[in-house]
Amino acid sequence: MRTSPSGGGRAAVICGLGAWLPPRAVGNDELAARIDTSDEWIRSRTGIRTRHFVSPGMPTSRLATEAGARALASAGLETVDAVVLATTTPDRPCPATAPLVAHRLGLTGRPAFDVSAVCTGFLYALSTASGLIAAGSADSVLVIGADAFSTIVDPEERSTAVVFGDGAGAVVLRAGESAEPGAVGRVELGADGSLTDLITVRAGGSETRSTDVPPTRADAHFSMAGQEVFAHAVTRMAEASRTALADAGWRTEEVDRLVGHQANARILHAVGEQLDVPRDRIVIHLDKVGNTAAASIPLALAHGQSAGELLPGARVVLTAFGGGATWGATALTWPSLRTV
Numbered sequence: 001m002r003t004s005p006s007g008g009g010r011a012a013v014i015c016g017l018g019a020w021l022p023p024r025a026v027g028n029d030e031l032a033a034r035i036d037t038s039d040e041w042i043r044s045r046t047g048i049r050t051r052h053f054v055s056p057g058m059p060t061s062r063l064a065t066e067a068g069a070r071a072l073a074s075a076g077l078e079t080v081d082a083v084v085l086a087t088t089t090p091d092r093p094c095p096a097t098a099p100l101v102a103h104r105l106g107l108t109g110r111p112a113f114d115v116s117a118v119c120t121g122f123l124y125a126l127s128t129a130s131g132l133i134a135a136g137s138a139d140s141v142l143v144i145g146a147d148a149f150s151t152i153v154d155p156e157e158r159s160t161a162v163v164f165g166d167g168a169g170a171v172v173l174r175a176g177e178s179a180e181p182g183a184v185g186r187v188e189l190g191a192d193g194s195l196t197d198l199i200t201v202r203a204g205g206s207e208t209r210s211t212d213v214p215p216t217r218a219d220a221h222f223s224m225a226g227q228e229v230f231a232h233a234v235t236r237m238a239e240a241s242r243t244a245l246a247d248a249g250w251r252t253e254e255v256d257r258l259v260g261h262q263a264n265a266r267i268l269h270a271v272g273e274q275l276d277v278p279r280d281r282i283v284i285h286l287d288k289v290g291n292t293a294a295a296s297i298p299l300a301l302a303h304g305q306s307a308g309e310l311l312p313g314a315r316v317v318l319t320a321f322g323g324g325a326t327w328g329a330t331a332l333t334w335p336s337l338r339t340v
């Protein structure tokens with residue numbers, strides 16, 4: 001499916017970028033001291049060296065508010081017309097987390113809602129927000145990706161406990177022209193619900209709460225069929241990226257940076273190989289933060305910006321794959337942004 005503005009004219013333009021990680025850093029050795037794993041296995045199978053975890057009582061709204069405040073400061077704005085939050089780990093099953101985040105940012109009264117597409121959530125939210133701007137429903141939108149997966153993985157389950165980290169990233173979109181640097185073009189999105197069970201938390205929703213059967217420990221926590229997800233992720237991210245490139249009219253060799261969902265360095269390298277994008281043009285941030293789900297892409301963008309990898313005018317492809325299954329990609333020219 002293709003969404004957001006086509007052709008010339010009014011478009012959403014990225015004008016601010018912010019990120020925040022909870023202070024508690026957890027290295028591979030700390031996990032290896034507790035569960036049957038090793039720094040060598042985690043690094044060689046995923047590329048991850050460390051990640052950050054929320055401290056007890058620190059909800060996703062805190063991560064989202066911190067990143068959102070930084071994105072607003074980067075944009076030089078105190079207010080926006082709407083807040084869209086991508087998250088898999090809302091503070092509560094009901095209500096959505098975005099209204100609370102908007103309230104804490106001084107945006108009470110503005111429309112605010114959550115988008116749920118797991119690791120593709122940020123691209124779904126970006127597409128939704130740019131659609132609000134293209135339709136004239138808003139002139140500016142704060143788009144946040146925030147997740148605290150340490151609150152849903154089983155800390156004793158080694159195949160997931162080592163992979164995920166917590167954090168948040170955000171961009172501010174303003175109304176502008178489609179030819180400007182930072183304009184969000186078409187976002188190629190897709191989903192396949194036949195793959196629901198590959199990435200899931202089985203219990204806690206209406207499917208199980210309508211019964212009196214207490215959930216098992218496994219059902220109460222996040223589970224992922226790693227190898228199957230790996231294969232789908234490579235295929236879907238490469239396909240979606242090809243479509244995004246075709247929409248932008250760019251050849252692969254013109255791509256300056258590929259910013260893919262930071263699940264596994266081997267996945268990103270495989271996507272690069274399928275697209276013929278060399279490794280030195282692939283932004284890698286997962287070594288420092290792990291898989292931060294909906295926060296992954298905006299955190300990688302903030303890393304790329306502060307590390308000097310994303311320079312104004314760079315041709316950038318964003319792509320993600322996540323639970324649902326869901327996937328997406330878009331291409332944009334990197335704008336000049338204030339780092340905060």
Ligand code: ACO
Pocket residue numbers: 036037038041042045046118119120158159160162163199225226227229230233263264267293321322323
């Ligand atoms: N430490 C040591 N050994 C481990 C660990 C660990 N932390 N985890 C698994 N192993 C073992 C397994 O038990 C297995 O042992 P066996 O061969 O004796 O049975 C062996 O390592 C290989 O296990 P695999 O699961 O096949 O490991 P794999 O190389 O596939 O790596 C991983 C697992 C990292 C999860 C990988 O499959 C992956 O990255 N998958 C894709 C993740 C992804 O793309 N996610 C995106 C969406 S996520 C979302 O939407 C929230």
